[in-house]
Amino acid sequence: MTEQTLFWIFAILAGGGAIGVVILQDIVRMAFSLIISLGSTAGLFFLVGADFVAATQLLVYVGGTLVLLIFGVMLTASGPFQRIKMSAGETFLGAAVGLLFFSVIVFTVIDVNWAAGNNRQVATTPGDETGNTSRAIGLRLVGIAADTNIGMDTKKNSRTGYLLPFEIVSVHLLVVLVGAAYLARAKRQEPSQSSEENA
Amino acid sequence: MIPTLAETATTIQSTLEGWNVLPEGGAMFLAAVIHVALVAGFFGLPAGIFIWAERKVSGRIQDRLGPTRVGGKFGWLQALADGGKLVQKEDLVPADADGPLFRVAPYVVVVSSLAALMFLPFSDGWIAVSLDIGLYVMLAVMSLEVIGVILAGYASGSKWALFGGMREAAQMVSYEIPMSICVVIPIVTAGSLNLNEIGAMQSGWFGNWILLNDPFTFIAFFVYFVCATASCKRAPFDLAEAESELVAGFLTEYSGFRWSFFFLAEYASMFTVCGIAVLLFLGGWHTGIPGLDGLLDGPRYGSGGFVFNWLANLLGFGVFFGKASLLVCVQIWIRWTLPRLRIDQVMMTCLKYLVPISCVLFLGAVIWPLALSVTGRTTWGDPAGNRAAPTLRLESSTTPNSTPGPLAASNRETAP
Numbered sequence: 001m002t003e004q005t006l007f008w009i010f011a012i013l014a015g016g017g018a019i020g021v022v023i024l025q026d027i028v029r030m031a032f033s034l035i036i037s038l039g040s041t042a043g044l045f046f047l048v049g050a051d052f053v054a055a056t057q058l059l060v061y062v063g064g065t066l067v068l069l070i071f072g073v074m075l076t077a078s079g080p081f082q083r084i085k086m087s088a089g090e091t092f093l094g095a096a097v098g099l100l101f102f103s104v105i106v107f108t109v110i111d112v113n114w115a116a117g118n119n120r121q122v123a124t125t126p127g128d129e130t131g132n133t134s135r136a137i138g139l140r141l142v143g144i145a146a147d148t149n150i151g152m153d154t155k156k157n158s159r160t161g162y163l164l165p166f167e168i169v170s171v172h173l174l175v176v177l178v179g180a181a182y183l184a185r186a187k188r189q190e191p192s193q194s195s196e197e198n199a
Numbered sequence: 200m201i202p203t204l205a206e207t208a209t210t211i212q213s214t215l216e217g218w219n220v221l222p223e224g225g226a227m228f229l230a231a232v233i234h235v236a237l238v239a240g241f242f243g244l245p246a247g248i249f250i251w252a253e254r255k256v257s258g259r260i261q262d263r264l265g266p267t268r269v270g271g272k273f274g275w276l277q278a279l280a281d282g283g284k285l286v287q288k289e290d291l292v293p294a295d296a297d298g299p300l301f302r303v304a305p306y307v308v309v310v311s312s313l314a315a316l317m318f319l320p321f322s323d324g325w326i327a328v329s330l331d332i333g334l335y336v337m338l339a340v341m342s343l344e345v346i347g348v349i350l351a352g353y354a355s356g357s358k359w360a361l362f363g364g365m366r367e368a369a370q371m372v373s374y375e376i377p378m379s380i381c382v383v384i385p386i387v388t389a390g391s392l393n394l395n396e397i398g399a400m401q402s403g404w405f406g407n408w409i410l411l412n413d414p415f416t417f418i419a420f421f422v423y424f425v426c427a428t429a430s431c432k433r434a435p436f437d438l439a440e441a442e443s444e445l446v447a448g449f450l451t452e453y454s455g456f457r458w459s460f461f462f463l464a465e466y467a468s469m470f471t472v473c474g475i476a477v478l479l480f481l482g483g484w485h486t487g488i489p490g491l492d493g494l495l496d497g498p499r500y501g502s503g504g505f506v507f508n509w510l511a512n513l514l515g516f517g518v519f520f521g522k523a524s525l526l527v528c529v530q531i532w533i534r535w536t537l538p539r540l541r542i543d544q545v546m547m548t549c550l551k552y553l554v555p556i557s558c559v560l561f562l563g564a565v566i567w568p569l570a571l572s573v574t575g576r577t578t579w580g581d582p583a584g585n586r587a588a589p590t591l592r593l594e595s596s597t598t599p600n601s602t603p604g605p606l607a608a609s610n611r612e613t614a615p
Contacts, residue, residue, distance in 0.1 A: 002231075028350070029299070051332055059338065062342075063343050070350070071349065071365065074365050134330070134331050
């Protein structure tokens with residue numbers, strides 16, 4: 001009962017925020033309704049016990065990306081409150097694409113036979129019963145698959161874990177960041193000739 | 200029937216369910232209400248105390264008396280008088296401002312700094328929401344505070360406010376990096392992200408505090424404290440509201456209760472970051488006094504029954520609150536001693552000094568146990584008191600309820 005009430009509150013906020021992003025014209029208001037939408041999605045994740053995903057959603061998207069978005073608007077805006085004007089054609093095209101995608105999702109959801117009970121039985125990870133669901137992620141990272149399907153072939157279940165792929169991806173991201181900083185750095189001015197042009 | 204406190208009940212919710220008087224779902228709802236009320240109390244109470252302390256300390260530092268009249272001898276009701284004054288003021292929204300965003304910005308700041316308190320253990324098990332990734336969630340929630348400040352700066356429709364908001368955004372985005380790295384160092388040492396577990400780990404003498412675990416954690420505490428001061432936008436890092444250049448920065452157009460919301464949130468988040476520092480580095484709710492902690496750990500972590508457990512936790516809460524308040528007082532002391540930095544100096548301090556220092560500290564903290572293992576030890580010196588040497592606790596993590604000792608208490612979700 002309580003969980004359902006909370007679900008509806010978060011679901012309505014997430015959907016309403018998403019609609020707000022489309023409808024509103026002021027960029028920062030759009031960003032704020034995106035904050036509401038993404039934050040409510042994080043709330044939904046908390047509700048189903050996915051703590052880690054929810055916290056990451058808050059940290060990366062709400063606390064990181066959107067701050068940078070608003071910061072970018074503040075840095076680049078020429079007037080006080082910048083607005084986005086859309087032509088009728090763009091609105092029509094966007095609405096068509098959005099409706100098509102929405103219908104794909106609706107038909108997929110309708111087609112699933114939810115009553116068939118196609119959930120596979122999996123072993124629970126210690127900590128699940130107290131709401132600490134992030135232990136499974138940590139164990140999986142070092143190669144201990146506690147949530148493997150019961151009755152599956154254990155030989156397929158390799159013990160390598162996701163630590164190495166995770167590290168490779170994070171180093172890759174770091175390289176991208178350093179590269180971006182290198183490209184965007186303030187170029188040293190030539191001492192004599194082109195100082196006026198660059199200024 | 201007479202409501203009794205069951206010995207097995209470890210959370211407020213399970214206690215309420217044990218009474219069997221509430222309808223289904225009622226216990227969960229009532230427990231949530233109690234948790235929220237307590238957390239909101241800890242949001243308001245430290246703020247009130249520290250506002251008074253700030254006025255008093257600043258007064259003494261500047262050779263004044265500070266508040267003397269409201270509420271008796273030391274003016275200790277000054278915060279309440281301030282609040283009463285601010286409620287009466289008119290709630291202004293400038294004509295050029297973006298109304299809805301301008302009104303909503305203070306709430307974003309307050310909600311995020313209030314929500315961060317949910318994950319802070321005030322004593323062993325006295326925590327609203329106990330999560331294995333509690334610290335991570337806490338940092339995530341605290342990072343939302345900056346959104347409110349930026350929105351306030353942008354939506355005010357004033358150049359001073361816009362500059363303040365931009366400075367705040369640049370400062371926060373940069374200072375989050377060394378702060379996060381410094382927070383990771385005690386986690387590496389403790390081997391857990393659960394704040395309750397990290398606190399429980401440091402029982403025994405003060406030599407068992409993570410601060411004194413190795414040289415890297417010792418320096419990391421000071422780097423963390425600098426970053427925490429900056430993340431609360433306290434002087435010498437209060438560039439977002441630099442009144443000598445920007446009138447009042449992002450606060451320029453605010454008045455009345457919305458203005459005071461920003462300050463309530465600032466003082467509450469000062470307490471929060473200092474609480475994190477106490478838990479991560481300064482032994483949490485342990486006194487650190489040899490002998491006394493050994494006496495208290497018995498009832499605190501198991502034996503001794505409900506009443507003694509509660510009393511030991513109450514004392515632990517006092518110790519935790521005292522340590523955190525002391526750190527807040529250091530922040531106040533710094534504010535009234537050091538002049539404000541320039542914005543380029545603030546950015547340079549972070550990007551050219553704090554980030555490299557914290558990276559080196561992180562590497563050192565990772566290498567330290569490996570270097571020690573060559574000598575055949577897991578800690579430098581012998582842990583005194585009840586603390587066990589950190590080991591790989593994979594066994595205990597697979598059977599969390601059967602582990603004896605301090606770590607068994609970490610999964611509880613009790614609140615005061």
